[in-house]
Amino acid sequence: MSAVREHFGSRLGFILAAAGSAVGIGNLVAFPVAATKSGGGAFLLVYALFVFFICLPVMMAELALGRRSDKDPVGAYREVSGGSRFWRIPGWLALITPFMIAVFYLVVTVWVLGYLVETLRGNLDLLATEAHFGQFINSPVVFFYLVILMLAINGILAMGVKDGIERAAKTLMPMLFVMLLGLVAFVLTRENAMLGIKYYLVPDFSKLDARVVNNAMAQAFFSLSLGMGIMITYGSYMKKQDSIPGSARAVAITDTLVAFTAGLLILPSIFHFNPQIDTATLSDSSAGMIFLFLPKIFLALQDGVGYFGASVVAAIFFFLVLVAAITSLVSIIEVPLATLRDERGMNRKKAIYTVAAIQVVLAIACAMSFGMADWLTSFAPIAGENVSFFDLVELIFYSTILPLNGLLVCLFVIYKWKWANFDRELQQGDPTFAGSISQKYVNFSLGTFIPLILLVVFIITVADKYF
Numbered sequence: 001m002s003a004v005r006e007h008f009g010s011r012l013g014f015i016l017a018a019a020g021s022a023v024g025i026g027n028l029v030a031f032p033v034a035a036t037k038s039g040g041g042a043f044l045l046v047y048a049l050f051v052f053f054i055c056l057p058v059m060m061a062e063l064a065l066g067r068r069s070d071k072d073p074v075g076a077y078r079e080v081s082g083g084s085r086f087w088r089i090p091g092w093l094a095l096i097t098p099f100m101i102a103v104f105y106l107v108v109t110v111w112v113l114g115y116l117v118e119t120l121r122g123n124l125d126l127l128a129t130e131a132h133f134g135q136f137i138n139s140p141v142v143f144f145y146l147v148i149l150m151l152a153i154n155g156i157l158a159m160g161v162k163d164g165i166e167r168a169a170k171t172l173m174p175m176l177f178v179m180l181l182g183l184v185a186f187v188l189t190r191e192n193a194m195l196g197i198k199y200y201l202v203p204d205f206s207k208l209d210a211r212v213v214n215n216a217m218a219q220a221f222f223s224l225s226l227g228m229g230i231m232i233t234y235g236s237y238m239k240k241q242d243s244i245p246g247s248a249r250a251v252a253i254t255d256t257l258v259a260f261t262a263g264l265l266i267l268p269s270i271f272h273f274n275p276q277i278d279t280a281t282l283s284d285s286s287a288g289m290i291f292l293f294l295p296k297i298f299l300a301l302q303d304g305v306g307y308f309g310a311s312v313v314a315a316i317f318f319f320l321v322l323v324a325a326i327t328s329l330v331s332i333i334e335v336p337l338a339t340l341r342d343e344r345g346m347n348r349k350k351a352i353y354t355v356a357a358i359q360v361v362l363a364i365a366c367a368m369s370f371g372m373a374d375w376l377t378s379f380a381p382i383a384g385e386n387v388s389f390f391d392l393v394e395l396i397f398y399s400t401i402l403p404l405n406g407l408l409v410c411l412f413v414i415y416k417w418k419w420a421n422f423d424r425e426l427q428q429g430d431p432t433f434a435g436s437i438s439q440k441y442v443n444f445s446l447g448t449f450i451p452l453i454l455l456v457v458f459i460i461t462v463a464d465k466y467f
């Protein structure tokens with residue numbers, strides 16, 4: 001067991017680190033596309049309601065559990081449950097889930113890095129060709145980028161919570177905000193930009209069906225980095241005098257604002273490229289958008305700024321996505337590191353080597369599952385189709401288990417840890433929370449309809465994707 005637990009240095013540091021975790025590829029690409037396809041302003045409204053009325057209480061539950069136990073997720077569930085056998089399960093799930101999500105997220109981030117390098121080399125026109133992505137992901141150079149990325153992420157992690165994670169967030173997050181706003185300002189001056197804004201924002205409530213609502217919920221949950229043990233772990237590095245409700249609110253607002261702002265960048269660019277575009281044809285997958293579609297969009301931004309200008313815009317965008325992905329990866333890889341340190345008594349360095357060694361092997365397997373290795377490409381039969389190793393990892397750990405983990409956190413905090421103890425933790429650092437409407441709402445919702453909604457999301461996903 002580590003002697004003195006590491007802590008974030010300041011409340012702002014914690015908020016930026018947690019926001020760094022929450023702001024990721026999901027915000028910058030998946031969110032704007034989902035919003036445009038699913039009713040614009042109507043989707044934004046539903047999404048915002050989910051973030052503040054459903055996800056925010058879950059985030060408070062995770063942070064409080066972490067801070068109360070001063071432990072990694074496995075230790076947190078064990079300690080707070082008094083060693084219950086059953087409650088060991090969510091602890092382990094909150095370790096394996098981030099471990100595996102990190103693996104496929106690493107691979108996507110490797111591609112982003114590759115696209116950034118190609119853009120900087122002046123090859124944006126090449127990236128915009130149809131065949132390039134397939135060739136790129138199957139070329140051995142991805143392994144080189146994987147090594148670079150692992151060195152960068154683990155280099156940050158090696159410096160610890162305050163000097164590594166927090167300092168990186170304090171540098172990278174403001175940089176991300178500035179780059180994002182700069183790009184928005186630029187694309188808003190382009191022709192047909194307002195058409196894109198219109199498609200993004202004008203509400204169309206007729207598009208809100210059960211599926212859209214389910215997707216909005218899943219997207220909000222993923223975007224706030226819930227169900228992955230991250231907030232439990234980060235909670236354990238929070239100081240007792242800091243307000244959990246206040247900090248969680250700041251993280252949720254930042255995350256949602258960045259997602260919203262990303263739409264002001266993506267949609268005008270798409271409509272500048274093609275004002276007649278049928279938004280229903282846009283790819284649902286972030287990877288499809290980033291690597292197959294957006295390079296063409298950026299290439300089309302040339303008028304007035306030329307090929308060089310368009311390349312600069314594209315490079316800033318890929319860099320932005322890379323930064324967002326790195327701060328997310330740092331947070332998710334910190335979870336298994338915390339477990340190895342707390343449960344196995346390893347030091348940070350040894351934990352990093354152990355986790356990195358396994359993750360590199362699995363990430364290589366994911367990277368090879370697009371054609372390099374046949375058995376990985378058609379790895380397992382799901383719903384009558386052979387899916388790749390990459391897709392299987394994403395399906396199990398991201399689509400399926402996340403809502404289940406969220407459900408277990410809610411039930412655990414309210415019924416096992418008991419809401420009165422949970423409240424006591426929330427009131428530490430936030431005396432005004434005691435007896436407030438927010439407190440009543442958080443307790444009631446976590447014990448009743450939030451777990452129910454997460455159960456519905458879980459069931460719909462299983463019915464939809466496995467049969």
Ligand code: PHE
Nearest residue numbers: 022024025026027223328332
């Ligand atoms: N919130 C992140 C995103 O939107 C999700 C995430 C967190 C993914 C941490 C990986 C690691 O992309």
